[in-house]
Every structure is written in C-alpha cells, then in structure tokens.
Amino acid sequence: MVRRFGDLTAVDGVSFHIAPGETYGLLGPNGAGKTTTISVVAGLLAADAGEVRIAGRRMGPRAIAPKRRLGLVPQDLAIYPELSARENLMFFGHLHGMRGAELKRRTDEVLDLIGLTDRAKGQTKEFSGGMKRRLNIGIGLLHHPDLLILDEPTVGVDPQSRNAILEAVEALSTEGMAVLYTTHYMEEAERLCDRIGIIDAGTIQAEGTRDELIRIIGELDEIRLVGTGDLAAALMALQEIGAVERAVLEGRQILLHVRDAPTAVATVVTTAGRSGVELADVEITRPDLESVFLHLTGKGLRD
Template identity: 65%
Template sequence: MGQVAQQVLRATGLRKAFGALQAVDEVSLTIAPGETYGLLGPNGAGKTTSISMIAGLLKPDAGTIEVDGRTMTPTATAAKAAVGLVPQDLAIYPDLSARENLRFFGRLYGLPKAELTRRLDEVLSVIGLTDRADDRAGEFSGGMKRRLNIGVGMLHGPKLLILDEPTVGVDPQSRNAILDSVEELATEGLAVLYTTHYMEEAERLCDRIAIVDQGRIVAEGTRRELIATIGEQDVVRLTVAGDAAAAAAACERLPAISSADAEDDVVVCLVDGAAAALPQLLAEVAASGASVSGVEVREPDLEDVFLHLTGKALRD
C-alpha cells in the first residue's frame, strides 16, 4: 500500500482511438518521485496521445489516470495543478519577454505574487536566461526558446513534469543544456515523463523506459533489463554493397545469428559469440552476392532492442 501511495503517476489501461486508428492501446505506466520515465518510440507510435491524456488534454476512451493521488480528467483542476507540460511544439508567446511568459503561466497556475517572483528568478537561472529575461521571446535562438518552453513547464513546481520531445530541432549545445536541466530536476525529486525517439537521450536520462510501437508498450524496464531481452549477444553491423535484404536473409540462416535485419546498405545481426561467428557471417554475405565494405562489432543498445522487438528502426 505504501508503494502505491509513492507513485506520482499511475496510468492504467489507457486506450484512445481516432476513427479507425487505435492511437493508444492498453498503455499502463507508473512513475515514482525522482524517477525519469522514458517513452521511446518512433513518430506516430502514440507517445504524444498518451501524454495528452496524462496531462488532461484528451479524455481516454478507456483506462484511468491518477496524478499525485487525484484522478485526471480534462476538467480536473487539482490534478492538473500537479502537472507541468512541455509540449513538443513551442508553446510561448513570441511578443512577450521571457519573464512575461513565465509570469503569465505562473498566474494561470495560481502562484501567489511573492512566490511567483521568487520562482521566476529561480527558473530563469535554471534555464540560463537571466540575462535575457526582459527580451522578447521572438528574438531568441531556437535553443533559448526551447529552454524557455521547458521553464514555463516547471515554473509552478509540479510533481510530474511531462516533456514531449523537448530537444527536437535543437542544436547540440542547447540539447546538452536541456538534458542537464532534466537530470537536475529528477535529482530534486521531480517525477519526469520524457518522450523521445532519440535512443541516446533515453539511455542517458531515463531510469525506466517503455518502448512504444503502434500505440502499445512492447517492452518496459531499465536500460539493462531491456538490453537483457536480447540476451548475451553482440551486435554486428555489416556495411554491404549489393542486395542488403538478401544478405540479411542469408545471415539469419546461421545458427549463431538470432536476428538479422537490413537497413539501407547495412545488415544488423544479433550474434552469439561474434568473434567465432564472424568468418561464417562474411562468407554467407559473399555467397548471397553482396560484398562487405565495413564491419562493426559492439554491445547492443536500445536501438537494437527496438529493432529486435519491432523489426523497425528508431528514427523519423
């Protein structure tokens, strides 16, 4: 019972359809304070629809959502007060300054004047915009706008911060700054729900990750647990000239190969004992009529897990 009370977010059996499209299908997840939970999946997997329901923007067709012990619905103001939302698209007013943007949303969340003033300064500092606080947001660089977008979401001190692909279209430097901010928020006890289709971000930030495909969570766990679903296998990437699909099919016939998939001119194989199997692998590719121009052997990552589970690459 104590475990249940500790969860900031408890979503159970969420379903949402748009016409014939089942956008979200039986999605369940929980997030504890200080935990960063990642929804990893390609565009169109159902991540944004899921968080729209969790943030109270959409009513689920089925399922329940509790935030900080309160049921979330589109009219549940108490539950909404516990959530900070950072939408995928920028959600700031370009004709207002950074400070005015923050103040406006702070007032909407009912922050008392003194607290609002204090939080404004704190958040501006966290997102690195103190020096530009009174400049129009429309004059900011893309990265600065993204940081302000995040700042608005965390201004009112939510229990649950939802970040929907917050680094899309951001330069590497700003991206690092954003990821640093998210890491810091989690250490302060905030529960974070983070959606991304960047495997590196999920690996770096998330304590637990749900791999989402076609509206369903196909696997969930820590990075280590997810990678373990592949087993003690190596990933061998062969860059080939010729028919990559035929080469992948040839590789898959070998007993040491548990899966082989072709992506453009690359064949990605999960191999038991790469060192021993590599000569045979190269021979099979050659026999299929393709030639190998590059070989890479490494430990598997979440990209490989996704590929293994869905047969698709994690990309746009």
C-alpha cells in the same frame, strides 16, 4: 488505458507508473501511439477504458485539480514572443496562482536552471530556437508540478542548446519531479531515462531500465583483447571464466562474448596476463537501446 478513434484503437492497454524524481522515457516509431498516450495522460483526451492518476487524483478533460499538478511542454512552442523571458514566467506563474515573493523567487530559480538569467529581460522573439525551447521547459516546471511531460523538447535546436536542455532535465530529479520524456534521439533516452517503455501499435512492447531491456534480446557484451604471447593458452583459460559465453581467436586478437563486461573485464585481463599474454589493447563493446528498439519494433526510432 485504451483510446479509440472509430474503428482504430490508437492506445491499447498502455500502463505505466512514474515515481517522484524518476525520468520515464516513452519511445516509439511514428504512429505508435505516443502522442495519443500523452494526450490522455495530460487530460486533453478522455480514455475509453482505464484511468490516469496524478498524485492520486484522477485525470480527465474536465478534471481541474490534477491538471494543477501537471506541467506540459509540447513540441510546439507555447510562449509569448513580445514578452521577455521573465515576463513569460511571471505571466504563467500568475495563471497557476503564484504571487509576490514566491513567484519572484521561483522565477529566478527557473531562469538559473534553464540558463537564461543573463537574458531574462530580452524579448523572446529575439531568442534562438534553443533559448525558446529552454524557456518553454521553464514555464512547464515553474509551478513545481508532480509530473512534467516533455514531448520531444530538443527538436530543431543546435548542439549547444540541446546539451543545455539535457542538463536542465537532468537537474529535475533533484526537485523530486516525475518526468515523462519522449524523444527521437536514442542517446537522449540512454542519458536521461531511469526506465523506458517502448511502445508500438498502441501497446507497450517492453519496459525497464537500459540493462533490463538489453537482457530481453539476449545480446552479450564483447571484450576484444589485442596482444602478443601464448594467445592459444589464454583462449583456453579465458573460456573457463564463468561470465564468458564464447571465446574466439582471430589472429593477434581474442574476441570474448561475456555477461556484464564492466564487471568481468578485470578477471579477463588478469587471466590473460597469467597465461603469458602481453596486452596492447582492451576494448569493450556493449549492445545499446537501438538494438533493442529494432528487435521489438522492426523499425528505427525516427521511422
């Protein structure tokens, strides 16, 4: 898709697909084009080129059918403070054409999912920020959308509420929803997202699973061995392991740079032991998404 504002091309050829039950993270620094991309996907803005399809139906500002299959949870809260949590859900359910026993059942399911069953009758103006955020998510997923857009849903909430929100999002895959998730917290993307697209300057710079993205920058895992015995002999033996790219002896430690450390570590430990080393500690360090993000954009996620 392409979206321009005068001479500025805010979104330039962005393309991705989200499968049912998949959580797709869209990460980028401020001004990268995330908000414009979400607005086009949600049908709030028209694309200047390309198209968005939800459940096979083409999305646009005047498209009604695909919007019925969309759930949008914006950064700004979209709830009625004078209504209770249950009343909010029932009201929005009516807007989606839900009625009677179906609406009551689904409201109860959502209240349980977002952890607000015991506060269902309380006015939402009395809720904490985290509770309001959770209700906001509940409204978005109430009508079983094919695609749920979560735009930074944990902004400004306490750690306990944040964890409750993340647990609710994790449960959505069991409902078969496709989820488009944006965040300024890299650990959330690591925890929740099956695949991630990194956007900068209006284009997708890279896309894939966590491990696929890390392989893009060619960083290796590290295994650090601490022990006593014939470390020099162990170093030579460890260098013969296929997964080991580099091995360095540092005092009582051997530092290994390896491919796929969780798979290689058993062979590494066995080889060290057979070489006469008694290990006191084994430490694995793996590169993370922050390293990939900095490599591709030159900025931190919150910049």
